[in-house]
Amino acid sequence: MALSVRILGIDPGLRRMGWGVVTVEGSSLRAIAHGVITPATSAPLSERLSHIFTGVNALVESYQPDEAAIEEAFMAANASSALKLGHARAAALLAPAQAGLPVAEYAARLVKKSVVGTGAADKVQVAAMVGILLPGTKATADAADALAVAICHAHHRRASRIGSAA
Numbered sequence: 001m002a003l004s005v006r007i008l009g010i011d012p013g014l015r016r017m018g019w020g021v022v023t024v025e026g027s028s029l030r031a032i033a034h035g036v037i038t039p040a041t042s043a044p045l046s047e048r049l050s051h052i053f054t055g056v057n058a059l060v061e062s063y064q065p066d067e068a069a070i071e072e073a074f075m076a077a078n079a080s081s082a083l084k085l086g087h088a089r090a091a092a093l094l095a096p097a098q099a100g101l102p103v104a105e106y107a108a109r110l111v112k113k114s115v116v117g118t119g120a121a122d123k124v125q126v127a128a129m130v131g132i133l134l135p136g137t138k139a140t141a142d143a144a145d146a147l148a149v150a151i152c153h154a155h156h157r158r159a160s161r162i163g164s165a166a
Contacts, residue, residue: 005157006032008065008096009150010056011142012073014088015041017052018142021063022134024154031134032063034143045084049091056095068096069104069153071111071145106152111145114152 004025011018020034037055039048060068070092073085096103109119115129127144130151131137139147 005067005154006063006065007150007153007157008059008063008068008101009146009148009153010068010070010092011145011149012070012085012089012092013142014039014045014048014052014084016142017055017088017092018140018144018146019056019059020139020143020147020150021059021065022147022150022154029134029151029154031137031147034137034139034147036140036142045087049087052088052091053094056092057098060095060099060101065096065101067104067153067157068101069106069149071149072105072107104153104157106149106156110156111148111152114155115148 004023006021006023009020009022015038017037019037021032023030023032037052039051043051070089073082073089093103112121112126113119115121115133116125123141123145126148127139127141130139130144130147133151134147137147
């Protein structure tokens with residue numbers, strides 16, 4: 001019998017942070033749960049980051065993943081937006097790291113290529129393929145993106161250098 005690994009996938013965002021949990025057993029993937037963490041947009045940045053950290057921490061406690069994966073930040077045209085996304089990523093990275101989980105990071109293009117077959121796929125294509133790869137899963141765009149990160153990690157986890165990046 002193949003070893004079962006539970007993966008928490010995270011699609012970072014300050015307004016809507018998607019998350020998804022999948023189990024991989026051999027070459028078989030199964031969705032466990034998915035959703036979105038939505039901090040109050042009117043709250044100060046520190047409270048929004050705390051909400052993200054607390055939410056991801058609760059996911060780690062509830063679903064007991066073995067590993068986590070998060071989408072890397074992309075270069076935004078607006079430096080302020082990129083910095084805020086970096087803060088959200090940090091808040092999301094801390095919870096699994098503090099729980100002792102290995103955390104892998106993947107470029108958005110690699111996530112899309114792993115799930116759809118092209119790094120230029122849009123959110124609709126990603127959500128459609130997530131539904132095919134994880135039958136019965138009907139996730140919102142943010143949750144589907146997080147499930148896609150988890151799927152990407154399932155495909156690349158042996159080759160990735162989990163936890164080796166500073």
